[in-house]
Amino acid sequence: HGPYRPHEPGYGLDQPGYSPYEDQIPDPQARMLAIKNAKAYLLKTSTRSGLNLYDHFANILTKILDEQPANTVDIIEDISKDVKWAQFQKKMDTLRDEHQTLPTFEAAEKCKALFVKESGEEHEELDEEMGQPSLPNVMETAFYFEQAGIGLDKDESYYILLSLKNLINVQPIQTCRFWGKILGLERNYIIAEVQLHEGEGGEEETGEEEETVAEEEKETDEAEEEGEEKEKEAEPPKSTYKPPPEVPKEENGTGTNKYVYFVCNEPGKPWVKLPPVTPAQIVCARKIKKFFTGRLDAPIVSFPPFPGNEANYLRAQIARISAGTHVSPTGFYQFANEDEEEEDGDAYEENPEFEPPPVADMVESLATWAHHVKGILKQGRCVWINPSQKSEENEDEDEEEEDKEEEEEEQEEERGLPLLTLISEDEGIKNIPAWIAQPSTNLIPQYSVAILQSNRWPGAYAFASGRKFDNIYFGWGHKYSPESHTPALPPPAQAEYPSGPGITETVDPTVEEEIAFKIAQEEALAGEEEEGEEEEGEDD
Amino acid sequence: MEAQSLPAALPLVAGGGAGLSPERRAALGASLPLLQRDYRFERVWFWGCIQGLRGAYYIAEGLGPNRAAPRSRLYSLNCLDWSLLTPATKEVLALAEQLKGRFQGDPSFEYSLAEINAEAAARLIEGGKEPVIKEEARLIATIEQIDRAVGIVPRGAFVKTPLGSVHENRHFEGLSLLEAKKLSSYFHFTEPVNLKNKTLLEKADLDPSTDFLDSLEHDIPRGSWSIQLEKGGTVVVLRSLLWLGLTFYHVPMTKQFGYVYFGTGEKNLDLPFML
Numbered sequence: 085h086g087p088y089r090p091h092e093p094g095y096g097l098d099q100p101g102y103s104p105y106e107d108q109i110p111d112p113q114a115r116m117l118a119i120k121n122a123k124a125y126l127l128k129t130s131t132r133s134g135l136n137l138y139d140h141f142a143n144i145l146t147k148i149l150d151e152q153p154a155n156t157v158d159i160i161e162d163i164s165k166d167v168k169w170a171q172f173q174k175k176m177d178t179l180r181d182e183h184q185t186l187p188t189f190e191a192a193e194k195c196k197a198l199f200v201k202e203s204g205e206e207h208e209e210l211d212e213e214m215g216q217p218s219l220p221n222v223m224e225t226a227f228y229f230e231q232a233g234i235g236l237d238k239d240e241s242y243y244i245l246l247s248l249k250n251l252i253n254v255q256p257i258q259t260c261r262f263w264g265k266i267l268g269l270e271r272n273y274i275i276a277e278v279q280l281h282e283g284e285g286g287e288e289e290t291g292e293e294e295e296t297v298a299e300e301e302k303e304t305d306e307a308e309e310e311g312e313e314k315e316k317e318a319e320p321p322k323s324t325y326k327p328p329p330e331v332p333k334e335e336n337g338t339g340t341n342k343y344v345y346f347v348c349n350e351p352g353k354p355w356v357k358l359p360p361v362t363p364a365q366i367v368c369a370r371k372i373k374k375f376f377t378g379r380l381d382a383p384i385v386s387f388p389p390f391p392g393n394e395a396n397y398l399r400a401q402i403a404r405i406s407a408g409t410h411v412s413p414t415g416f417y418q419f420a421n422e423d424e425e426e427e428d429g430d431a432y433e434e435n436p437e438f439e440p441p442p443v444a445d446m447v448e449s450l451a452t453w454a455h456h457v458k459g460i461l462k463q464g465r466c467v468w469i470n471p472s473q474k475s476e477e478n479e480d481e482d483e484e485e486e487d488k489e490e491e492e493e494e495q496e497e498e499r500g501l502p503l504l505t506l507i508s509e510d511e512g513i514k515n516i517p518a519w520i521a522q523p524s525t526n527l528i529p530q531y532s533v534a535i536l537q538s539n540r541w542p543g544a545y546a547f548a549s550g551r552k553f554d555n556i557y558f559g560w561g562h563k564y565s566p567e568s569h570t571p572a573l574p575p576p577a578q579a580e581y582p583s584g585p586g587i588t589e590t591v592d593p594t595v596e597e598e599i600a601f602k603i604a605q606e607e608a609l610a611g612e613e614e615e616g617e618e619e620e621g622e623d624d
Numbered sequence: 625m626e627a628q629s630l631p632a633a634l635p636l637v638a639g640g641g642a643g644l645s646p647e648r649r650a651a652l653g654a655s656l657p658l659l660q661r662d663y664r665f666e667r668v669w670f671w672g673c674i675q676g677l678r679g680a681y682y683i684a685e686g687l688g689p690n691r692a693a694p695r696s697r698l699y700s701l702n703c704l705d706w707s708l709l710t711p712a713t714k715e716v717l718a719l720a721e722q723l724k725g726r727f728q729g730d731p732s733f734e735y736s737l738a739e740i741n742a743e744a745a746a747r748l749i750e751g752g753k754e755p756v757i758k759e760e761a762r763l764i765a766t767i768e769q770i771d772r773a774v775g776i777v778p779r780g781a782f783v784k785t786p787l788g789s790v791h792e793n794r795h796f797e798g799l800s801l802l803e804a805k806k807l808s809s810y811f812h813f814t815e816p817v818n819l820k821n822k823t824l825l826e827k828a829d830l831d832p833s834t835d836f837l838d839s840l841e842h843d844i845p846r847g848s849w850s851i852q853l854e855k856g857g858t859v860v861v862l863r864s865l866l867w868l869g870l871t872f873y874h875v876p877m878t879k880q881f882g883y884v885y886f887g888t889g890e891k892n893l894d895l896p897f898m899l
Contacts, residue, residue, distance in 0.1 A: 188856060191853075191856035194856075230643075230645065231645055235641060235643065237639070264641075265639075268850075269847070270852065373894055515725075516726055524645060539677070543641065558641020559640075562898075566724055568894055569894040569898075
């Protein structure tokens, strides 16, 4: 086919620059660059073995040319493997790579350990003595809450059930309940609300108290010795400031410390007991708002400074949440003593004649629910106490008099709502009601469950269905406030002593001024005593 | 999260205690595919649920061929009947930021603007309209804010083509466990803001096909994300502390990831005090 004529397709395509493959063959400059890039790619080292393709090919070809084996092309892959193996042979020593123990495997081990059924005669004996503690049916509660879309994954609920079983086997527990889960920054907390057998929890406390009393005595002895030594030196006047008496914490088993709480980070990890809460901690916890990190020993950096670490803050928040959101259908609990309907009534028991209202009623009216945990007063306790009365036992006579002077600032007795108040009495925040009641489903009213959500503590839920009910908390552990949190301001600077001539500094008179003043004074004296002897004036 | 992976993904984000009831789950399983058919979306994401006082809003998003294009948002009160929301405008965003308090749960509820922003109210009155803002507008603005601030995806999950459109990366095999614990492996899935401020050295290391979004490393305030390994270390869960309720999950070395919001729709302005 000769040279193409202009009207034929293919005309001019044999000229350089016009062939149909022009875009695929780059111009020489680009070609050099492409070769360089290809070589650079071949020289790239592998991340796993430290070899690069270029050197590896060079080694293979060198070996082939040296040894000249027969039918090289058939065994080229084996030659490549041999070259690689030869590379590493000298460097191989007796150390081998350890299998990476990923944290996932460790966690899986712990979860597997939960499933081991404990068998032992010791446990059976204990059970007979103290009565079988009831394992809460976590799966049943989870089912009811799931109808409302609340709750953890089923696997996690089951792990929690198994961990609670372990907790019951280890600690002397009377009743146990899954309280909820509080989220943290690094790890979360799973919390169990527990009542220990009487007398069990208290032993640790008294032991600690004795130790602290002994330490205090030692300190006072040392202080006395130092005081005797220092008497020779002039001491600055002692301050007459006495800090306000501390509000004592409530006894274990009553008020805010009615239940003992155990926490763990994940099911499978050991349970840690939280210390009882003091009123000072509750009062401070009301003023601060901090995320939990997930480590119980983390310090809480805040203003006002929180008296304790994260374990105490967690316990204080748990106490506030329990007091604010633990509810039950009205009438489920009744007072143990009918006379004790005053604020101090703390004992309640199940009402055997309780008739559960239908779910529709429970959703419609909030009067069908009642709190069964006492509210916390401003003081930080459930039962008000006058702190200055208690302090009289520990002090000397001198200080008693000072206390009586201070009694003019007596705190007003606080009265809280009595136990078993209906939740319809709860105040909302601005125009947001304190509780929202909903049925779990509108489509199937026969099997729906009444669900309560708290608006004051977002994350607190309660359900009721027939005779069954429960409370739970899933959240970050903070109260809802429509306004932004404003931290407490530092106290104002204390007023200084009012300045007057008595304390203002003046410049000391110089020697000449003093002499001149003295002379002037004596002249005045001499002037006054007309019959004054001049000898004295001349002597000076 | 992807509508198709709802059944598998909901247990992974249930660590925070929030989820969907079986009734809602079943309803979503039926209504989301219908949504895809009716609106011709390529992907449907279940965005989450905003809890109001009298009801909850369930939100879904539909994506077209370009995954980074503005998404269509729909809301429903019962997971069955969906209504399309109009895209958010700047004025609505600015106004809604000043509204405080919980959502009411009624889309036609009107917030009176006069108390909040007198100027805007005056402008509306001049324009002949009432000085109110509807809850629907607040809903639109809140969803847009949450998506912009805390909607995240893992690095490498999406690629940008030279033509500018963004697709899922079919070769994405998941982040390794080591990478999954670092904040720099996650990107905000919105228009990047900080990308051009990076130094030349940093830019040289970036791969323009996968690194075209802002990473979480430089979020202000520092520490506004909580990274945890849950379920025995098999799932990485990121929770936002700025918008409490947003949970992102990813199973390392697999393609599963997604984020969902279960909350009250309020920004946590106390965050700096709480850290």
